[in-house]
Amino acid sequence: MSKTNRKVVLVTGASSDIGQEIATLFAKNNYDVVIHYYKNINKALELQKNIHKSGGKSLVIQADISNTKDVIDMFYQINDTFGRIDVVVNNAGIALDNDIYDKTKEEFMRVLEVNLIGTFLVIKEATKYMKKGIIINISSTDGIDTYNPFSIDYSVSKAGINLLTKILTDRFPNLNFYTIAPNWVRTESVLGMSPIFLQEELKRIGQKKLIEPIKVAKEVYELTTSKIPSGSIIRIDE
Numbered sequence: 001m002s003k004t005n006r007k008v009v010l011v012t013g014a015s016s017d018i019g020q021e022i023a024t025l026f027a028k029n030n031y032d033v034v035i036h037y038y039k040n041i042n043k044a045l046e047l048q049k050n051i052h053k054s055g056g057k058s059l060v061i062q063a064d065i066s067n068t069k070d071v072i073d074m075f076y077q078i079n080d081t082f083g084r085i086d087v088v089v090n091n092a093g094i095a096l097d098n099d100i101y102d103k104t105k106e107e108f109m110r111v112l113e114v115n116l117i118g119t120f121l122v123i124k125e126a127t128k129y130m131k132k133g134i135i136i137n138i139s140s141t142d143g144i145d146t147y148n149p150f151s152i153d154y155s156v157s158k159a160g161i162n163l164l165t166k167i168l169t170d171r172f173p174n175l176n177f178y179t180i181a182p183n184w185v186r187t188e189s190v191l192g193m194s195p196i197f198l199q200e201e202l203k204r205i206g207q208k209k210l211i212e213p214i215k216v217a218k219e220v221y222e223l224t225t226s227k228i229p230s231g232s233i234i235r236i237d238e
Helices: 017-028 041-053 068-082 105-126 149-171 195-205 213-222
Strands: 008-011 032-037 058-062 087-090 133-138 175-182 232-236
Touching: 008 017, 008 068, 017 032, 017 041, 017 087, 017 213, 032 041, 032 068, 041 058, 058 068, 068 105, 087 105, 105 133, 105 149, 133 149, 133 213, 149 175, 175 213, 213 232
Parallel strands: 008 032, 008 087, 032 058, 087 133, 133 175, 175 232
Antiparallel strands: none
């Protein structure tokens, strides 16, 4: 694949529900797309196939974003293929919800490693290649005020992402940093939860219905043409 004159977006966790919507929307708006995945190669390749059907270009890369070498290699591949990177969407993340007395140190650390440290490593490497551009971090209202006792590590990781956005806005004034913080989204993992627990959570935080992944994707894409100040946290309530 030769270097491109079109803008290039990296979407981490692009094989997930939200990631697929984000990647597809950017492709429809004439971006070349880097499809990052960790385990689900089938969904990543299906996404690539759909993007190519619509006339877009994409590159599929497997990486553990909590691994420094993987992240360095990922950006090397992006630069070698496209010669540029304009937008980074840090969407990859995990949750290992359970009670504090059941949660192990290893579980807690793994959530932090992927959600927070992974986001940090991707940003750190991206800034080496981006003279200007946009970095958008997908967080959660759990990192602000909707947290619950079963997702301590997840909530802490998302709060860290929110602060990371603020700090790096000052460190890299040539780039625009944003955080998108939705509450409960209609994803495969959420729909796989106990319906009783989910309904109780929605009622507890006053959420009337699940947010559709495409709504998150649209909020992300709109930031590419927005004049919202860098460092902003955009909350999505439903």
